[in-house]
Amino acid sequence: MTGREGGKKKPLKAPKKKNANADVDEDDKAFQQKQKEEQRKLKELKDKAAKGGPLVSGGIKKSGKK
Template identity: 50%
Template sequence: MSGRQGGKAKPLKQKKKQQHDLDPEELAFKEKQKADAAAKKAMMGNIKAGKPLVGGGIKKSGKK
């Protein structure tokens, strides 16, 4: 037998992912992450559109 292998090498088999039940804390955390990502995406859209980050402008104390 020679040291050369003919043909294409077979890929290694990967383990199947196990699905585990998520507890309520994990579900709440994932929902919070989704909400944060959506808020960040909306804010980035506003920045690209040239809208101000905060409304109201400069606040003055009223004293002279």
């Protein structure tokens, strides 16, 4: 038994993937476009929220002196 024979044999080429856009009708395209717009709007809102800084100031601030 040589080292080449051991283990699971793999196929030489991966099977070709089916083209997903071939069966998509107009309703599906509109739905996908709507979802992309929503994702873009959510990302913009998240970016704006991140730039704004902390939402809660934390109440009374201590000076550190005693």
